[in-house]
Amino acid sequence: MxxxxxxxxxxxxxxxxxxxxxxxxxxxxxxxxxxxxxxxxxxxxxxxxxxxxxxxxxxxxxxxxxxxxxxxxxxxxxxxxxxxxxxxxxxxxxxxxxxxxxxxxxxxxxxxxxxxxxxxxxxxxQAVYGLTELKRSQVRGASIIGNPGCYTTASILALAPLVQHRLIDLATIIVDAKSGVSGAGRGLNLGAHFTEVFENVKAYNVAGHRHTPEIEAVLGELAGEDLVISFTPHLIPVARGILSTCYATLKQGVTAAAVDKAYNSLYGDEYFIRLLGPGGYPATKNTRGTNFCDLGWHIDQRTGRVVAVAAIDNLVKGAAGQAVQNMNVLFKLEERTGLDNAPLYP
Amino acid sequence: MxxxxxxxxxxxxxxxxxxxxxxxxxxxxxxxxxxxxxxxxxxxxxxxxxxxxxxxxxxxxxxxxxxxxxxxxxxxxxxxxxxxxxxxxxxxxxxxxxxxxxxxxxxxxxxxxxxxxxxxxxxxxQAVYGLTELKRSQVRGASIIGNPGCYTTASILALAPLVQHRLIDLATIIVDAKSGVSGAGRGLNLGAHFTEVFENVKAYNVAGHRHTPEIEAVLGELAGEDLVISFTPHLIPVARGILSTCYATLKQGVTAAAVDKAYNSLYGDEYFIRLLGPGGYPATKNTRGTNFCDLGWHIDQRTGRVVAVAAIDNLVKGAAGQAVQNMNVLFKLEERTGLDNAPLYP
Amino acid sequence: MxxxxxxxxxxxxxxxxxxxxxxxxxxxxxxxxxxxxxxxxxxxxxxxxxxxxxxxxxxxxxxxxxxxxxxxxxxxxxxxxxxxxxxxxxxxxxxxxxxxxxxxxxxxxxxxxxxxxxxxxxxxxQAVYGLTELKRSQVRGASIIGNPGCYTTASILALAPLVQHRLIDLATIIVDAKSGVSGAGRGLNLGAHFTEVFENVKAYNVAGHRHTPEIEAVLGELAGEDLVISFTPHLIPVARGILSTCYATLKQGVTAAAVDKAYNSLYGDEYFIRLLGPGGYPATKNTRGTNFCDLGWHIDQRTGRVVAVAAIDNLVKGAAGQAVQNMNVLFKLEERTGLDNAPLYP
Amino acid sequence: MxxxxxxxxxxxxxxxxxxxxxxxxxxxxxxxxxxxxxxxxxxxxxxxxxxxxxxxxxxxxxxxxxxxxxxxxxxxxxxxxxxxxxxxxxxxxxxxxxxxxxxxxxxxxxxxxxxxxxxxxxxxxQAVYGLTELKRSQVRGASIIGNPGCYTTASILALAPLVQHRLIDLATIIVDAKSGVSGAGRGLNLGAHFTEVFENVKAYNVAGHRHTPEIEAVLGELAGEDLVISFTPHLIPVARGILSTCYATLKQGVTAAAVDKAYNSLYGDEYFIRLLGPGGYPATKNTRGTNFCDLGWHIDQRTGRVVAVAAIDNLVKGAAGQAVQNMNVLFKLEERTGLDNAPLYP
The missing domain is CATH 3.40.50.720 (NAD(P)-binding Rossmann-like Domain)
Structure with missing residues (x-):
């Protein structure tokens, strides 16, 4: 190619x-x-x-x-x-x-x-949204692909099974995301100056980040109805990695087994999605340098909420890796071609 | 003394x-x-x-x-x-x-x-809970003080005005907190080993962290009714600092002005609480080495939620500093005695 | 004042x-x-x-x-x-x-x-060079003080006893220094961009850094003769701290006891210089936020060299702290006034 | 295999x-x-x-x-x-x-x-020392390979051309090395506890580190005579990476051109050694996750010294990568098989 x-x-x-x-x-x-x-x-x-x-x-x-x-x-x-x-x-x-x-x-x-x-x-x-795992068949025939944002990829992958299987109250979705600094690019600005970021954590763009409508559009499509979410990005002092912690209230009567089933049914065959199961704790470091998205989910019986957590490398699955994954799909190559390396740990 | x-x-x-x-x-x-x-x-x-x-x-x-x-x-x-x-x-x-x-x-x-x-x-x-700003009068006469946890201090201080002034739906409180590693102490364990924590972010103890009931008890007391919250702690690769991002749905008709007023009325005279106002972004680094708690709050018109953010140094306001603050109150010293240094920035 | x-x-x-x-x-x-x-x-x-x-x-x-x-x-x-x-x-x-x-x-x-x-x-x-411990009497009567550079302060303090007591061959001095990024200031440049510095170490300005002649001038004055040194600065991914590792060949017959004596005689009464003794390992973190300079020295019997190591906070003893120390001397205040806080550790 | x-x-x-x-x-x-x-x-x-x-x-x-x-x-x-x-x-x-x-x-x-x-x-x-670039022919026929240490690999590669071509005074070699924490392994100890290492730099094992005799043995062999060096390891707060800064006095009359020639003649055909040339500044991050060793060298006219700097990933070229490189040589595979990925930057 x-x-x-x-x-x-x-x-x-x-x-x-x-x-x-x-x-x-x-x-x-x-x-x-x-x-x-x-x-x-x-x-x-x-x-x-x-x-x-x-x-x-x-x-x-x-x-x-x-x-x-x-x-x-x-x-x-x-x-x-x-x-x-x-x-x-x-x-x-x-x-x-x-x-x-x-x-x-x-x-x-x-x-x-x-x-x-x-x-x-x-x-x-006639652009196609390139979140490969969810849009593979459209990607296959596309001419132009809009490759998803980094926060978006992690957040949608964490929430999609819950939305698609109608397990949660759509009005209760909150996404609290933490990103490494490479997401801000190589352009100079005080917010990415080493001494300002080091030993520091802060939120930014609360209720106004541009990945919000992107998440809403894709989840809304899956849900078959419009929805709004709360999305809060945070800057943490690492170069790579996004952790997306997603909250939603489970619908009455939804069991833990139903939640597990939703994740397994949507992602069970996906190479790049590693399901850590109920109680699993994704860590960004386990995905570093790779196209993997690690997912774990937790049911909080006391509050009736589910907490789904996704970890990705923002520059790979959140950007260049998923782009190559989409290219592989477009050209009918094995999807993991060029993307099948193990994470760089530690 | x-x-x-x-x-x-x-x-x-x-x-x-x-x-x-x-x-x-x-x-x-x-x-x-x-x-x-x-x-x-x-x-x-x-x-x-x-x-x-x-x-x-x-x-x-x-x-x-x-x-x-x-x-x-x-x-x-x-x-x-x-x-x-x-x-x-x-x-x-x-x-x-x-x-x-x-x-x-x-x-x-x-x-x-x-x-x-x-x-x-x-x-x-006859122990008294030592969150000084909220319990000062009881602390004054106490013999035994239970000094608050680190996550607890940040989370309660962020939410107290909203709860006390009845501005939020108590069933919707979610706290997503990020902590530096010093909170885990000096005892050796793989989870605090440098190479494991560095360039890594993860959640832990979802729906099971012991600071949960502490936050619930104090907020419940302020509210005059029992409540449960979702609390998710995260480990981030810094030594000091806690950022607590708190979500809740505003009650119908609550205005931005009412929210501002609640913060100002509860904390306007508090030396150690620095109000960054509506739209303010607390950063842990601005509190490093000090007893300050920086607070900002944001209203998301689209979702009807308020997002309140608190930053503290977990070892100071979240532990030893607040303990000395309480000692000062107990002994009728000026409250900021020994605590009046500027943060170590950068 | x-x-x-x-x-x-x-x-x-x-x-x-x-x-x-x-x-x-x-x-x-x-x-x-x-x-x-x-x-x-x-x-x-x-x-x-x-x-x-x-x-x-x-x-x-x-x-x-x-x-x-x-x-x-x-x-x-x-x-x-x-x-x-x-x-x-x-x-x-x-x-x-x-x-x-x-x-x-x-x-x-x-x-x-x-x-x-x-x-x-x-x-x-009629400017006076403000390395307080070595120039105190001149500082006392000065009108204009040239406050020393950060690398300079650490390196001179480590080497001064050896030079002053004529224990080393002056032609063999090598200083290998490691600095945090705050030394580069707040001005934006790619070399201080978070993602470039993070998980990275490099040397810069080898054989050309402007602190070289400053070290040479002060040591030369102490020695009573001109000398040249090799000085190599390195950038390490921390905000604060300089570690200066200094090498020199001991003169024939110089004993370990003579080296110890030189350090103790020059610095034994200095509050801001903490002697960790022979075999001591200064760590920048132990000086963070303070005006201390920690010193350790090591004799390598196999090579006949002495290795002297100094740790300081570059923004305090390496800049603002020493400036205040000099101000205290100028105004006949107790020298540690305003500088007597304990380091922020960890 | x-x-x-x-x-x-x-x-x-x-x-x-x-x-x-x-x-x-x-x-x-x-x-x-x-x-x-x-x-x-x-x-x-x-x-x-x-x-x-x-x-x-x-x-x-x-x-x-x-x-x-x-x-x-x-x-x-x-x-x-x-x-x-x-x-x-x-x-x-x-x-x-x-x-x-x-x-x-x-x-x-x-x-x-x-x-x-x-x-x-x-x-x-009949073990063979596996510093591949220098021992390739022996490795080819070996049964047992002693794979070099991490500090050793970086330091020897930086100094070998100077020693082999007799450009330096062998009695003047000083190696000041900086290592990430992964070199200390996964075993728990306070020296690798996150909060102790973070925002900290220190030397350790001055004049006593066990990589010293390894460097001396290999350089001595190249020189055809015994030699001793000063070697000082430092711990820096990164997970991966070693930077080795090496000092030596040039022999009378050695020109810059002779130094350049020595590097090019020994390494010009080596895939894994990237010569940054005179004035080049290797950075550990440029080698992260790869088997590359980046080399730069500087001549200090004022002192008559050469400063050679090497950067490697301690876990790859300093350990597992070089081991696989040796395996490839042993089994007559293309030497870069399995090792031909680009560094993970940033």
Whole structure:
């Protein structure tokens, strides 16, 4: 597969390159950057030495890039990917596009425009939401994939069995998520300055984070009705990892066995989802550097609630790994191709 | 004040010594340890050199210790403090006891015995729960104080105004808390081994942590009715700090102004509580090494919930600092005596 | 003492404010900032709430500031402090100036100009180098103090007894130092971005760091002859702390007892220097938040070398703390005033 | 290749399993543990779920294990491997043994016995020292390989070109090394307790670490004469990574070009050694999870010294990775088989 990466100097782009370096069918053709065109990628990321020495090119060459590529990964800020998607599709109608940002994640463009404060300019795209385990059959035939957000992936995977099997009161969903700092990207800001983050924990964007409508849309679709959730992201002093702790009130009469069954029935055959069972405690470190999502769930008899916990590596299952998983599905490769390494522990 | 510390080799004991070293009215008389009697405290904790060189004595000398001391801080595991409390009171009826463990925290001994799996042997103690801001008048006249747990302090302080002013539906309280590793003490276990904790986040004791009934008891008292909460502790890779993120559904018609007013009316005059206001984001690092509790609150119009967040240093306001605050109240000293230092940032 | 701080929004300035908040004789009059004049200091540093709410003023008001102040701390980048020093002295000849940067650290201006690539514009200043333990008598009568660098303080304190007592071959001195990230300041750069520093260690500025000539000048003065050293700084993923590991070949016939004696004779009466003795292992954590410098030394019989190790908190003994120590000396206060707190451990 | 691992519950054993999971020619037959026989390996290390579910067996079955295996990796404490080596060789004379501990690292058993305080009981073993890049031809024909220590690997690789090409004064070698905590293993001790290590740096075992004679032996062999070095290990708060900063005085007249040439001539064709060139700054993070050793060197004209810096992942190139590299050499596989992944950054 001839692959190009649009916007490769962020952590997500670097992670894609890391994963594709071990992918037997991948050939990276072009890597673009507007900030450092002409520079070799391994000058920017010395860890990639021995794997890549390609020079970054400018997005100005998009037409040529699109024509020569079979797959395009887009790692641009939201609002920029849709233009790239439109032009690339025009240049090469057969190209497959996997956007790691938000532009192609929403079916309802009004929701996108409301939360992202930008007009959508590629509404004719028949984009598919790429949460692979839940959308595999649509992904298979897609041309454009909106790759899910990191918080979103963890939170939806934790809650989907409960929602799909109608085990919980939809009005009671609360997601309390904890993320490593790589999720904030490589751009400099005081909130990601080492000395500010180190030995510190804080919440941010309470009741306003843009992953909220994404979780709501997918869960709502599963539920067959609209729903709203409370979502609170937190920044913790690690580089990688998201832990999503999800709360909901069980419907009257729902048993522990029904909950277990829901998880097993939805995920029992999923390679990348490791079910730790009732009482299981996912830990982000157990997923580090891999595409796994570890899931555990707990029933609190005293309060009638279920607490479901998901752990992922935000840069892999939460971004570049799931993107490659989707690419594998698109090209009918074994889904774990290039993604079948064991976690880096400790 | 002549002070002795029973069980001083844990982090809480060391923190007490750190704080008392700057307390103008404190004289530390005895420090006990069953594991290392005869050793100088600064051999165990070299950072205390220049402040203490006292040798640890055994609990066998409790009677003498109690007779010579005006205050006894107890830093023993639960189940052991009550015996010390009983004997010390017998030896010196005027002694003030501040227990940093759980033995004197519960009015309802049945709850204690159910959660801690041990029979209470000092039920005649008229212990007072030492969450200073909420119990100041009782603390003033107390002989025995059950100093609150770390998670408990942060969670109750975040929720108390909402409960007291009847602004929330009591059946909807969820507390998602994140703690540094010092809360687990200095005892060796794999869960606190550096390489296991580093770049890792996980939940533990879901629906079963012993601070749950403590929070429920105090909030229930404020509410005037029994309540149950969901409480989930998480371990994060920092040494100090607890962030408690608390969720509850607002009662119909409760306004943002009413919420602000509740916080200001309960805490407006409290030195150690810093109100960051609506939309404020407490960060544990801003409280490091101090007795402050920083509070922020957020109203989520979409879901009708309030999200209240508290940050403390678990070893100070969550343990040794609040213990000294209580001692100051007991002895009618200015409450911030020995506790009036600025946080260590960054 | 009426104190003003010129350039207070960096970590050194914030640390000065933290320390001065507990100093019984300190009154902070003005705090300046060119980037955020008009903003309250505790908006920039919320941890300082309850201690300071003063608004930052511009350096444009220097004349007025100097006239009203008894002490001026300068926390500006090198090349800027000398102008402030000149103007402030002109406005108020009695003012005491303590510069935390490099401008007043060198007697030999040629060395300064060579390493810092800037012309010195205040050569008539009779500045004193403020490594308090070694320069106390000069500090006492000084008007302008060049406060030592962080690496410098640790390295010189570790080596001074060996140099002064002529125990080592001066041509063999190697200093390998490890520093926390706060030493790099609060200014944004990729090298201090959390995800880049976390789980990482690297050397930087090998054979070119500007603290090299500072160490050489002071040790050379002690030795009575010029010397050159190898100095290698490393960045380690902690916020605070410097560990300086110093190597030198012992002169023929120098005994372990002579080495011990040298340390004890120079530092035996120094409160802020804690001698861990031969075989002692200083740890940065034991000094966190304090003005202590912990020292240990080791004789390697096989190689004939001595290895001396110093640990300090780079923001305290390595910057703001030593500055306050110097202020205390200048104003004939007990030297530990405002600096007598125990370290924050763990 | 049929592989068994003796002593697999430490971090080195877990890392071997991680690497072998991606090795196309590896089949893991037996994994032993004396502490937890009968337990599945992925109960002890949940991150290995999907890769291994094998139950641990006891060393009591060594004879059978040896007979069925082609390669034996030994991950036992020193003093225990030699007995296993002797018995395994007796049971299966064709077996290849790779010991990750110290028992087979020394040609001169007297040195081993002096530093490790234990009698060697398998002196007839014709063990080969497995620093692959330097000993490849001997490794090829070996039966028993003493896999190098972690500090040793980094330090020797940094210094070998300088020693081999006679560019430095052998009496002036100083190695200052910084290691992550995983090097201390998974066994519980206060020195690896999270809260003790976090935000801390310290030296340990100055002039007494057991990797010293190992470095001396190999460099001495390269030099053709005995030598002694100063070696100082430091513990830094990261899980993985060793940075070795090496100092030596250049011989009169040695040019920068000669130094560059020495590195290029020895390592120019080595896949796993990435030369960052003169002025290069290796960072441990760039090697995380891989078998790379990054090297940079600096000439200090002022002092006449060379400073060579090496970065490795202590668990990979410093242990399990190099062991697999040696296995590949032994079995005439492409040397990078199973080791050709890109580093996990950030």
């Amino acid at each position: 001839k692959i190009s990466i649009i916007g490769a100097t962020g952590y997500t782009g670097a992670e894609l390159l890391r994963i594709l370096a071990s992918h037997p069918a991948a050939e990276v053709l072009y890597i673009t950057s507007e900030s450092q065109p002409g520079t070799a990628i391994n000058e920017i990321y010395p860890h990639l030495t021995r794997f890549y020495s390609k020079k970054l090119v400018s997005l100005a060459e998009l037409e040529q890039i699109a024509k020569q590529s079979e797959v395009l990964f887009i790692g641009l800020p939201h609002g920029h990917a849709m233009e790239v998607g439109r032009k690339a599709t025009a240049a090469n109608p057969d190209i497959k596009i996997i956007d790691l940002g938000a532009d192609y994640r929403f079916k309802d463009y009004a929701v996108y425009e409301q939360w992202y404060k930008v007009a959508h300019t590629h509404k004719e795209a | 002549k002070i002795s510390i029973i069980g001083a080799t844990g982090y809480t004991g060391a923190e007490l010594l750190r704080i008392l070293a700057s307390h103008p009215a404190a004289e530390v008389l005895y420090i006990t340890s069953e594991s290392q009697p005869g050793t100088a405290i600064n051999e165990i904790y070299p950072h205390l050199t220049r402040f203490y060189s006292k040798k640890l004595v055994s609990l066998a000398e409790l009677e003498q210790i109690a007779k010579q001391s005006e205050v006894l801080f107890i830093g023993l595991p639960h189940g052991h403090a009550m015996e010390v409390g009983r004997k010390a009171t017998a030896a010196n009826p005027d002694i003030k006891i501040i227990d940093l463990g759980a033995d004197y925290r519960f009015k309802d001994y049945a709850v204690y015995e159910q959660w801690y799996k041990v029979a209470h042997t000092h039920k005649e103690a | 009426k104190i003003s701080i010129i350039g207070a929004t960096g970590y050194t300035g914030a640390e000065l404010l933290r320390i001065l908040a507990s100093h019984p004789a300190a009154e902070v009059l003005y705090i300046t900032s060119e980037s955020q004049p008009g903003t309250a200091i505790n908006e920039i540093y919320p941890h300082l709430t309850r201690f300071y709410s003063k608004k930052l003023v511009s350096l444009a008001e220097l004349e007025q500031i100097a006239k009203q102040s008894e002490v001026l701390f300068i926390g500006l980048p090198h090349g800027h402090a000398m102008e402030v020093g000149r103007k402030a002295t002109a406005a108020n000849p009695d003012i005491k100036i303590i510069d935390l940067g490099a401008d007043y650290r060198f007697k030999d201006y040629a060395v300064y100009e060579q390493w810092y690539k800037v012309a010195h514009t205040h050569k008539e200043a | 049929k592989i068994s691992i003796i002593g697999a519950t430490g971090y080195t054993g877990a890392e071997l399993l991680r690497i072998l999971a991606s090795h196309p020619a590896a089949e893991v037959l037996y994994i032993t543990s004396e502490s937890q026989p009968g337990t599945a390996i992925n109960e002890i290390y949940p991150h290995l779920t999907r890769f291994y579910s094998k139950k641990l067996v006891s060393l009591a079955e060594l004879e059978q294990i040896a007979k069925q295996s082609e390669v034996l990796f030994i991950g036992l404490p020193h003093g225990h491997a030699m007995e296993v080596g002797r018995k395994a060789t007796a049971a299966n004379p064709d077996i290849k043994i790779i010991d990750l501990g110290a028992d087979y690292r020394f040609k001169d058993y007297a040195v081993y016995e002096q530093w490790y305080k234990v009698a060697h009981t398998h002196k007839e073993a």
